[in-house]
Amino acid sequence: MSLIADLPTPALAALRISVQARLDAFRAEGLKLDMTRGKPAPDQLDLSNALLALPGNGDYFSAAGEDARNYGNLQGLKEARALFAPILGAPPEDVVVGDNSSLALMHDCIVYALLKGVPGSPRPWSKEASPAFICPAPGYDRHFAILEEFGVRMLPVAMSGHGPDMDAVEALAADPSVKGMWCVPKYSNPTGEIYSPETVARLAAMEAGAPDFRLFWDDAYSVHHLTELRHEVSNILEACERADHKDRTFVFASTSKITLAGAGLAFFASSPANVRWYLACASKRSIGPDKLNQLRHVRFLRDVAGVHRHMDAHRALIAPKFAAVIKALQRHLAGTGAARWTAPEGGYFISVEAAPGTAARVVELAKSAGVALTPAGATWPYGNDPNDSNLRLAPTFPSLAEVRDASEGIALCILLAAIEAQSVQRADSAA
């Protein structure tokens, strides 16, 4: 297919009619498809059904003899911390195992920081004139929602293909009102990119204007590979220690997309001072986490090799769905200039850069054709995509057949929206 921008106007008009007809035919099928949220599909959840029968047979004691049914041990069972410590890149004593949601831990850390400050804070963040966060964008909408909820200013920074644009990050971090930054270092939501060793080294070493600056290092997709390659990211906690910024990073992760999304384990890992701070704050909130679930996870996953084996089973189920989306985009859009898209090697999303000014129109067209997409703008702070071009596709939850159908429809919508935009542009320049 040739570039839409190069088509003579009569050919553009003819293409518009033919794409519209194909989309009308798609709409007539009356499908109801949902590609909005990165949720595991039921067959992925089935992989962890053995958890439901654990810890089993009255054996609810930890290795240290704690009764996991009872209150206590806010930091989490030693064996659960030891199992996930290598994945988090921290020693077990610097790991906290919480309940089921890492997002909840991130939310709480922001709230504690605002109300009390973090180690090294001259005052609580909320007492600063206008605390701000660096927000690589496109990024994760729920990260942005936490900051918006509490009035923390968001400063978008572009992604480079190997992490955020570090020149821009360093310039912003020099401002003392900038207190932190979101980072999804591996298979970033939604661009799928992997932070390079240089990105990690610069984040650890950069001069921050605020003495209590924190990287919120959300390693949500650490073991969520879509190919045989298990990509590694440099260890941020060690890099910060080397750079003499040992308290700079809060690491978060969870088993939401390893075991059960609503009933997994969430983790916090950081420097000893930060872990003490977190536990002191958290001790006012809870008498202890769900240690039965920790025991279940240890007995089910056993060790890091067990986690990798389990993730291979996820990959077998979801990699074909990603391939189906990419195939449809390729078939309808390659060479048209209507969009660019990622081919992620892990994580839960495909990110599409549609023609500028068309993302909202694509979502509208898709809705009318029976395909629900994440709202345009969701991947940007305040829901404001300055180019109105980013679309986040989440192919894991629907069945493979549904993903194939939905991708056809989505590709046609992207193409039609680009043709419409090109037609308007020509009409404007002719006027």
Ligand code: PMP
């Ligand atoms: N972080 C990122 C980057 C995510 O994409 C998601 C889920 N979409 C979460 C966190 C949510 O994590 P949890 O289920 O542990 O709250």
